[in-house]
Amino acid sequence: MVTPLKTIKWFSKIICFLCISNVCVAQKSNDFKIPDSLADKSYTYLFGQFRKNYTDTITSLLYLKTSLAKATKEDDKLKKAITLNTLSAYEEDKVEKIALIKQAVLESEGLENIELIPVYTNVGGIYHDYYEYASALTYYLKALELSEKFNIEEYRYIILTDIAKVKEGIGKHDEALTLYRKCLNYGNTKYPNDTIRRITNVINIAESLRNNKKYDSASYYYNTIVNIAYQKLPSYGRILSINEGINQYYQKKYLDAEKLLTKGASKLEMNPESQTYYIVSQIYQxxxxxxxxxNKEKAKAYYLKVDSIQTATGLIIPEISTAYDFLISYYKDKGDFKKQLDITNKFLKLKTVISSRHIQTTDRLYAEFDTPQLLKNKQALINKLENKTNTTTIYLGLLILGFLFLFIMQYTRYKKHKKRYNTIISNLNKKEKETPVIEDKITPTPVQKLNIDEAVITSVLKKLKTFETKKEFLQTDINISILAKKCNTNTKYLSKIINIHKGKSFINYINDHRIDYILKELKENSTLQLYTIKSISEEAGFNTAESFATAFKKKTGIKPSYYIRNLKNEPII
Incomplete structure (x- = not known):
């Protein structure tokens, strides 16, 4: 969900025009001729006049185009970047808008100037508005780097809020909450009398707390600011009511939720930001x-309103999945296959966009939605609509056979994975019950097989035992050279001993111990189950999530996500 607009000091200096309607900048800079009256004017004068006349679109564009033409003629890359960034707000078309900001970024390459901070922030904001989070983060980080270089604390916390929104957008709610807390503390300390800043910070943190399922804390923050918000910024008060309504919904206080959602949505202004909150309010209604x-009929009315707004605005909000899921089921039950197909197509498009932009919803149902299955259902609907002949029975039979075949495949795969999971759990349980055996003596393989002195082999095996006991294999930088030094031997001898006595290569030896360790930790530590795969891989000593997942699948035959999901579903004893 989009979070409230930022209040920033440079707003009126660089991009104060963001509040006015978008206007297409059709005329290219190379077609524009500087008026004689402005030919000798400075950039300070041109931007001063632009800010003074920003409500007059034609006049403000004249000053901006003059600034761009002047900067182009003088090859002033900084001024070109600033002006192109400013002009981007007047462009309604997405492709043209992005072309302008890309040109602004291109002009800024190699420059380090404080005036580029709002340029990068605006570029990131535009990408964020289009849900292109990876690109948004790139430019937020550029802006953050400059703010730290020039030691501008105010900018730093503005950008931290932006980055928190990106994290929120991709499902990293706990990390976003940490950043929001920092920004709230900064605002309360540095600007205790800045009411607008406080309202926006509280909205951010209350919404993030809700996404982190900390409902009581979310309600606490709501109650501290809601009355002030309705007095100072009624539109933000309504946003707070919608957020708290959703919060009450998850606490199963449905009557309170309905009142708050109705209050919040009743007089909400329909600007781009508020539209998102309005859509979400209708989904929860x-x-x-x-x-x-x-009441399925009233639910349908709300969901159709959501579909209508989404179709008109193109807003991609993960929560819309709820509406489309209901409507597909509703029209299926009614036998209205044409409408079911229409909603299915919209749902597929929505999920494709969400997947490509890495937007993760907090609803597990939709996170695990089987898109290929939805495609098969779509084809079945097309067949039902197009088939008006006596061959309907044949096609239906083939369709049933196809679903049956798919079911058998899925069930076989499920049983295989479940068996592997049960084997892992059974082995872990056995190890917990087993009494540790103290080995007084290590009997090595005959010396001639390794061509290594028996005393060396015995010494290395003992040191490997200590290495395993101390779990030193969890060190991310461990390699055969480091381990050889720990064992007072060389890499060649160590490799041979591990190959013969452990029955595997050095890499597999280390990875297998790491996977055995993390399997046990995940089973016993429910908090660890909530970590991201990347964080879990780091706990196990892997440098990347990819290498961890590969090693995990190789040893267990299942993916880490499958193992964790089944652990979460295990009954608590």
Missing amino acids: GKLQQLQYN
Whole structure:
């Protein structure tokens, strides 16, 4: 969900025009001729006049185009970047808007200037508005680097808020919450009387707390600011009401949730930011009709309104999946296959965009939605609509056979993975019950097989035992050279001893111990199960999530995500 707009000091200096309507900048800079009256004017004068006349679109564009033409003629890359960045707000078309900001970034290459901070921040903001989080983060980090270089604390916390929104957008709610807390503390300390800053910070942190399922804390922050927000910024008060309504929904206080959602959405201004909150309010109103009143017709009305707004605005919000999921089921039950197909197509498009932009929803159901299955259902609907002949029965039979074949494949795969999972758990349980055996003596392989002195082999095996006991294999930088030094031998001898006595290569020896360790830790530590795969891989000593997943699958035959998901579903004893 999009979070509230930032209040920033440079807003009026560089991009104060963001509040006015978008206007297409059709005329290219190389077609523009500087008026004689402005030919000798400075950039300070041109931007001063632009800020003074920003409500007059034609006049403000004249000053901006003059600035761009002047900067182009003088090859002033900094001024070109700033002006192109400013002009981007007037461009309505996405392709043209991005072309302008890309040109602004191109002009800024190699420059380090404080005036580029709002340029990069705006570029990141535009990409964020289009849900292109990877690109947004790139430019937020550029802006952050400059703010730290020039030691501008105010900018730093503005950008930290932006980065938190990116983290929120890709599902890293706990990391986003940490950043929001820093920004809130900074604002309360540095600007205790800045009411607008406080309202926006509290909205951010209350919403993030809700996403982290800390509902009581979210309500606490809501109650500290809601009355002030309605007095100072009623639109933000309504956003707070919608957020708290959703919070109450998850606490199963459905009547309170309905009142707050209705209050928040009733007079919400329909600007781009508020539209997102309005859509989400209607989604949860639909959910309430289902859960509280079991009224499918009213739920449908809310969800159709959501579909209508999404179609008109193109907003891609993960929560919309709820509406489309309901409507597909609704029209299927009614036998209205044409409408079911239409909603299915929209749902597929939505999920494709969400997947490509790495937006993760907090709803596990939609995170695990089987897109290939949805495609098969789509084809089945097309067949039903197009097939008006006596061959319907044949096609239906083939369709049933196809689903049956798919079911058998999926079930076989499920049983295989479940068996592997049960074997892992069984082995872990056995190890917990086993009494440790103290080995007084290590009996090495005959010396002639290794061509290494028996005393050396015995010494190395003992040191490997200590290495395993101390779990030193969890060190991310461990390699055969480091381990050889620990064992007072050389890499050649160590490799041979591990190959013969452990029955595997050095890499597999280390990785297998790491996987055995993390299997046990995940089973016993429910908190660790909530970590990201990347964080879990680091706990196991791997440098990357990819190498961890590969080693895990190689040893266990299942993916880490499957193992963790089954652990979460295990009954608590």
